[in-house]
Structure formats: structure tokens, C-alpha cells
Amino acid sequence: MSSMLFSAASGRPTLSDVLPNSIAALRGETGALGLPGVRSVVVMLVDGLGASMLRARAGHARHLTTNWRKKDTAFSFPSTTVAGITSLTTATRAGEHGLLGYSLFDREAGVIRNQLSGWGDGMDPATWQLQRTVFEELRDGGADVESIVVGMPQYRDSGLTHASLRGARYLEGATMQERVDVTLEALEAHPRALIYLYNAELDQAGHAHGWESEAWLARLEELDAAFSSLDRGVDAATGILVTADHGMIDIPRHRQIDVEDDDPLFDGVVAMAGEPRLRHLYLGSDSSSAVTPDALKARWQESQGSRAAVLTRGEATATGWYGPSVSPTAAERIGDVIVAATKGVTYYASSMQSGARLVIGQHGSITPEETIVPLVRAGAFAR
Numbered sequence: 023m024s025s026m027l028f029s030a031a032s033g034r035p036t037l038s039d040v041l042p043n044s045i046a047a048l049r050g051e052t053g054a055l056g057l058p059g060v061r062s063v064v065v066m067l068v069d070g071l072g073a074s075m076l077r078a079r080a081g082h083a084r085h086l087t088t089n090w091r092k093k094d095t096a097f098s099f100p101s102t103t104v105a106g107i108t109s110l111t112t113a114t115r116a117g118e119h120g121l122l123g124y125s126l127f128d129r130e131a132g133v134i135r136n137q138l139s140g141w142g143d144g145m146d147p148a149t150w151q152l153q154r155t156v157f158e159e160l161r162d163g164g165a166d167v168e169s170i171v172v173g174m175p176q177y178r179d180s181g182l183t184h185a186s187l188r189g190a191r192y193l194e195g196a197t198m199q200e201r202v203d204v205t206l207e208a209l210e211a212h213p214r215a216l217i218y219l220y221n222a223e224l225d226q227a228g229h230a231h232g233w234e235s236e237a238w239l240a241r242l243e244e245l246d247a248a249f250s251s252l253d254r255g256v257d258a259a260t261g262i263l264v265t266a267d268h269g270m271i272d273i274p275r276h277r278q279i280d281v282e283d284d285d286p287l288f289d290g291v292v293a294m295a296g297e298p299r300l301r302h303l304y305l306g307s308d309s310s311s312a313v314t315p316d317a318l319k320a321r322w323q324e325s326q327g328s329r330a331a332v333l334t335r336g337e338a339t340a341t342g343w344y345g346p347s348v349s350p351t352a353a354e355r356i357g358d359v360i361v362a363a364t365k366g367v368t369y370y371a372s373s374m375q376s377g378a379r380l381v382i383g384q385h386g387s388i389t390p391e392e393t394i395v396p397l398v399r400a401g402a403f404a405r
Contacts, residue, residue, distance in 0.1 A: 026331065026364060027099060027343060027388040034097040035397065037109040038345075040065060040265060041156045044216060047261055047403075048167055060402045061259035062215045064205060064252065067110065068245060069103060070225030070383065072269015073394045075233055082242050085250035086264065089405060090398045098268055099343065101385050101392035102297055103225070104137040106267025108186040111218065112153040115345025120152040120352040121185070122344060124386065127293040127304045129354055134295050141181020150185060152351060157189030160216065168212040172201050173220040190218065198223060198248035206255045219252075221245060225270075228383030232272040238383075253400050261403035266395035270383040271299070273368050278379060279329075280372040287321055288371070289313050295357065297386025298368035298378050302357025315358040322361055329365045331388060334358065343388075362387045 035043075035055060044063040046053035073095045080087040098106045104121045116122045125136045131144050141147060157169035169190040177183050178192050193208060195201030198221050205219050223241045224233075231237040253262060278298070281287050288294075288303075290313030296302040303322075305313060315334040322332045333341075335356045339348045344356070361369060368384055370376070385392045399405055 026390070027393065028341075030388070030390045030393045031097040031099070034095055034394070036115065037096055037098045037106055037265065037267070037395075038113045038115055040096065040110055040263060040397070041216070042113050044261070044263065045156070045160070045167075048214065048216065057261060057399075057403055060261040061213065062209055062217070062256075062261075064209070064217045064219055064256065064260065064262045064401070065110070066219040066221065066249070066252070066262065066264045067107065068224055068264065068266045069220070069222045070228050070233070070268060070270050070385070071245075071266040071396065072391055073396045074391050075269055076396050079239060079242055082239050083246040085246050085253065086398060089400065090396065091405065094397045094399060095394050096265055096397040097393055098266070098395050099388065099393045100300065101268035101387060102300075103267050104182060104186075107182070107220075108151060108153075110265075110267070111155045111157065111186050112151075113156050114153050115347070117339065117344035117346075117348030117352050118153055119186075120150065120349065120355060122352060122355055123296045123300065123302060125295040126302065126355045127295045127357070129304070129307070134293055138182060139180070141185075145181070147181050147185035148188070152349060155186065155189045157187065157216075159189075161189050166214055168208075168215040170208050170212070170215055170217045171220070172205050172208070172217060174201075174222060177220075177222075187218070198244055199251060202248045202252045202255070205252065209256060209260060221248075225383075228270045228272075229381045230383075232382035233270045234272055235382075249400075256401045258402060260401050262399070262401035263403060264396060264398035264400065268385045269392045269395060270385045271366060271389065271391050272382050273299075273366055273384045274382070275379070277366055278368050278370055280370050282372045287318075287325055289321075290318065294371055296360075297384070298370060298381075299363040299384050299387040299392070301361040301369050303359040303361065305358045318359045322359065326361070329363065329367055330369075331362045331364055333360050333362070335360070364389060
């Protein structure tokens with residue numbers, strides 16, 4: 023069993039620790055991150071910005087990295103947007119909130135659920151996401167802190183927004199700089215605020231062109247300029263944390279691994295979901311089937327060798343991949359076998375004609391490049 027995931031997590035806070043520590047700072051208390059007391063907090067989440075990516079391109083993000091220390095990182099797994107954002111906003115790990123991957127197989131309904139953009143019948147945001155958000159807790163607890171989300175107009179009414187950002191007031195900005203301007207205006211309007219500021223542009227550029235592309239660098243420079251504007255615009259009583267939901271690895275087309283539909287690797291498998299770099303394989307419920315999770319795991323291990331870590335659902339939950347606690351509902355959403363790429367490959371069934379095949383920047387698996395994200399301290403939180 024690969025220890026890669028656990029070595030990446032060792033000694034680091036997780037995304038689920040970020041908002042509780044921010045709230046502690048708002049209350050004048052000292053949390054595990056040691057943040058000083060503040061009047062307001064801005065948590066900027068940059069979709070798709072891994073710590074290794076920022077480090078490699080630090081010359082293009084001189085404002086963002088000026089006071090960034092090597093140890094200022096966090097851990098995010100599953101390394102995908104729905105899981106990372108929801109872990110941040112609920113202060114729980116994926117085993118509790120239930121958004122464990124880009125797509126999952128709904129065993130009861132017999133359909134694959136896309137948790138990023140496929141919300142609809144049978145997938146109510148109010149109940150599919152299993153935990154209350156930090157924003158709801160602040161609102162219902164009578165705190166004098168205003169919960170605000172600053173995001174992109176097209177995401178205001180998305181299923182993921184209603185699932186993971188409920189309880190906060192949603193404000194819009196079309197560009198990174200516009201979102202910073204909206205954030206600064208909100209800070210002026212509200213004496214005490216917790217603001218979640220979301221930027222998707224780097225992730226979008228990485229998917230389309232790869233994170234090592236000129237297009238991605240242009241977006242990083244745009245982010246750096248927007249961050250500088252935010253850092254200069256806040257007052258001395260406002261703390262800033264900059265983090266991300268996952269990193270990214272560029273995977274060229276020739277490194278996509280296609281598995282034929284009639285390959286023994288799919289014997290007994292009724293659905294494959296997850297991400298191209300972390301596949302959930304679901305076996306049929308027929309108890310007479312000769313294929314067990316252990317047998318399927320053994321086939322994939324023998325086939326893939328060091329290219330992937332292969333675990334049964336029981337192993338993944340017992341060893342803490344999805345956090346120290348996994349609810350029965352969340353456990354049902356996990357594949358019977360998980361295939362997590364550890365090398366630069368992605369996995370597809372040969373019949374899949376998915377748009378994901380055109381994506382260059384990929385994520386979702388257990389490598390440090392995907393799971394370790396920055397946790398930059400600025401404003402009143404600067405060291």
C-alpha cells in the first residue's frame with residue numbers, strides 16, 4: 023500500500039482547518055495555526071494552484087511569494103475541486119461531507135453523479151452534501167461576523183454553490199481584479215466579516231493548456247497583481263490567507279491509458295467514476311459474482327505495478343484516506359476498488375468519449391504535486 027498520501031499529509035494542516043482557525047482569530051483566540059486576533063478575514067482560494075507549481079513559477083508571482091515560507095502549506099485530498107472547496111467550507115474531511123470526487127456512482131439510483139456540474143433530480147444540494155457549512159454555523163450561532171462569498175457570476179446558482187457555500191451572501195466579480203474590488207468594498211461595508219474569495223482562472227487555463235503553458239503563466243501574473251491589490255487595500259486589522267483546492271500535473275494524450283471494455287480489469291465492474299487520475303470502480307451487487315474487491319484489486323495491481331496505488335474501499339477508509347471518520351452514506355459513494363495514479367498517467371475505458379480526454383492539466387490523485395497546496399499568510403496574518 024502506498025504511503026505517498028500519508029507522507030504528503032504529515033505535519034500539515036488540511037483545508038478543513040483553515041476556516042476554524044480564521045474564526046478563532048476573529049474571536050481573539052489562538053488556534054493551531056497561531057493566527058493573531060483580527061477584525062476580519064479574507065480566505066482567497068485559487069483553484070488549481072499546487073505548492074510545487076507556485077514554487078516553480080515564483081518569479082511570476084513575486085507579491086504572492088514575498089513572505090511565503092516553505093512550511094506554509096496545507097494538505098487537500100481528494101485533490102479535486104468539489105472535495106477541496108467543501109472541506110474548506112464545512113471544516114470537515116470528505117468522509118464526512120460526502121463529496122468525495124468529481125463523479126461518483128449512486129448505487130441506489132444506478133447512475134453516475136457529476137458533483138461539479140451534474141446537479142439535478144435525485145441530487146438535492148441541501149441533503150447530498152452531508153454537513154452544515156461554517157457560514158451556516160456563524161449565521162445561526164448569532165455571531166456578529168458577516169459571511170460573504172465573492173465568486174464568479176456563472177457560479178452563483180450552481181449546485182455546488184448551494185451545497186457548499188450555503189449560509190453566506192454571494193457577491194460577484196467577473197475578473198480576479200473585480201473580485202478583489204468587490205472584496206474591499208465588502209470589508210468597508212461590514213465592520214466584521216469572513217470573506218471567501220474564489221478564483222477559477224488558473225485551473226481553467228491549466229486544464230485547457232497545461233500549467234506549464236504561457237497561458238497559465240499569464241493567469242498567474244494576473245492573480246499576483248490582484249493579490250497585491252488586495253494586500254495593499256486591506257487595513258491593519260484584516261488577515262489574509264491564500265490557499266488552493268488542489269495542484270495539477272500535465273498529462274499528454276499519449277499517456278492516457280485506455281482499458282478495453284471487455285478487459286478482465288473490468289470483470290464484475292458496473293461503473294467507473296472519479297477522476298482520470300483516481301478511478302472508483304464499482305462492482306455489481308449480485309452476491310453470486312465471483313469477482314470480489316480483493317480479486318479486482320489484485321488484477322489492477324498486477325497490471326499497473328508502480329503506476330498506481332490500488333486499494334479496496336475498506337482499506338482506503340481504514341487507513342484514513344477520506345479522514346478519520348467516514349459516514350455510512352459517504353462510504354456507499356466510494357468505489358469498491360480505487361485506482362490512484364502515482365505516475366504521469368490517466369485512466370479511461372476505451373469506450374469513453376469524454377471531454378476530459380482533451381484536458382492537459384489533471385489532478386485528483388495522491389501525489390504531493392496534487393495534494394500539497396500553498397497556505398500564504400498576508401495582511402494582519404503576515405509573519
